[in-house]
Amino acid sequence: MIHEKIFRHAVGRLAKIIVKGEKARFSNDIILELEFLVKDTQDLNFHAPIGINHPQYWKLKKYTAERAQYLQLEYSGISRKELLETVKEFKLLLGSGFNFRYKVPITERIKSLKGIRVSATNRKMLHSLN
Numbered sequence: 001m002i003h004e005k006i007f008r009h010a011v012g013r014l015a016k017i018i019v020k021g022e023k024a025r026f027s028n029d030i031i032l033e034l035e036f037l038v039k040d041t042q043d044l045n046f047h048a049p050i051g052i053n054h055p056q057y058w059k060l061k062k063y064t065a066e067r068a069q070y071l072q073l074e075y076s077g078i079s080r081k082e083l084l085e086t087v088k089e090f091k092l093l094l095g096s097g098f099n100f101r102y103k104v105p106i107t108e109r110i111k112s113l114k115g116i117r118v119s120a121t122n123r124k125m126l127h128s129l130n
Contacts, residue, residue: 003090007082014039015078016046019090021100030094032087033103034069036076049075066104073106 003019018035037046049072050056056075060068073083091100 001090001094003086003093005082005086005089007078009077011077012041013077014046015076015082017078017083017086019087021090021094028098030098030100031103032090032100034073034083034087034106036069036072036078038076048072049077066106069104069106 001021003021005017007015007017009015016037016039018037020033020035021030022033023030036049038049039046050060054060054075056071060071063071091098
């Protein structure tokens with residue numbers, strides 16, 4: 001099962017969280033996999049926050065799966081609240097009776113995740129451009 005949710009950030013960026021759940025064999029475990037995509041105002045499609053032309057791309061390739069996913073999450077601008085809200089919706093769609101596990105355990109690392117922060121002055125400037 002797949003659940004997608006799109007968030008609009010103050011800087012005009014859209015961020016998409018994709019939660020994929022796969023039932024483990026011979027148990028009631030659902031293994032959750034998270035994917036983070038972004039779409040800026042000039043983009044036609046959603047894409048990974050760190051692409052091949054990004055300065056952090058080669059650093060990302062050297063990381064473990066957990067650290068690479070956290071770096072993608074960090075650069076997407078998604079906040080902790082948005083991520084937890086999306087995962088909660090996915091769990092509600094499936095209902096009770098399942099044990100949920102993450103393919104890459106990222107929830108322990110998101111305690112300090114803030115998302116995109118924009119000051120009130122910058123927010124006014126952004127809205128005047130639109």
